[in-house]
């Protein structure tokens with residue numbers, strides 16, 4: 001049996017290696033997690049709808065379990081996420097009589113959510129995705145239209161960071177987004193973060209979700225994005241890395257396993273990606289995968305429900321792929 005090195009040990013002088021987990025995978029992938037990873041993120045269980053499903057009714061059992069698991073296994077914990085237009089309960093934006101909340105009410109609720117959640121794990125969560133995905137994907141819009149933007153206005157973003165910093169001054173606070181390497185969106189993310197830093201907003205890093213595929217984004221665009229974000233003097237983390245075997249327009253549902261060509265392309269892709277990431281080890285502090293092994297990935301249901309994908313470094317038998325061996329034998 002091949003001697004399999006620890007992924008996070010091999011990368012110990014580059015950056016932390018993380019994985020998104022849930023109630024199922026924290027058990028089913030426990031061996032892989034404790035051997036190969038030194039950071040974890042709750043895939044869904046620390047999103048607003050799962051921590052405060054009803055106003056002033058907080059449900060911390062699962063988050064407590066994950067934080068304890070991280071501490072038991074000397075792993076860092078990433079908090080994901082405090083302010084996001086998705087997976088946030090409707091009550092947040094609604095008055096008790098059912099009308100749309102006004103600015104002050106929503107700001108109070110944001111402060112309550114953030115200070116209660118971040119305060120509970122003060123000193124135990126290394127970094128937070130304070131704000132997730134507020135930049136719009138379209139050409140002509142800067143900020144994505146959302147309840148937060150409509151009700152509070154643009155300053156909901158800086159307020160979120162200030163609330164989080166008040167609750168845990170030591171936590172590293174991140175702005176997190178996807179399609180982060182597309183030049184046009186990259187420049188808008190840069191503009192937003194630069195404007196926040198100009199206002200002395202406590203913001204320490206940019207989270208590149210890195211939901212990539214076999215061809216996109218190009219290495220040049222990834223490099224340009226890392227360079228641009230690094231020029232702000234912030235640390236960078238890849239927060240949700242996976243390499244889909246389908247490109248964004250491919251809706252085929254016929255495959256029961258990846259084609260040999262997909263496997264070869266993914267191997268090459270991971271090798272190139274990690275060579276690039278190692279080159280920027282001075283600004284990249286953590287690379288987190290959005291899952292552990294192919295036996296569980298959110299991509300089995302996005303963008304096509306029930307369509308199997310094979311995006312990670314461990315296969316659906318939880319064995320390391322050739323891609324894993326390639327990126328852990330560079331020394």
Ligand SMILES: Oc1ccccc1CN[C@@H]1C=C[C@@H](O)[C@H](O)[C@H]1O
Nearest residue numbers: 043044080132178179209211240298
């Ligand atoms: O790749 C995308 C395409 C369209 C919308 C959102 C995304 C990524 N959005 C991410 C994906 C999965 C969720 O579990 C994460 O919390 C979220 O940040």
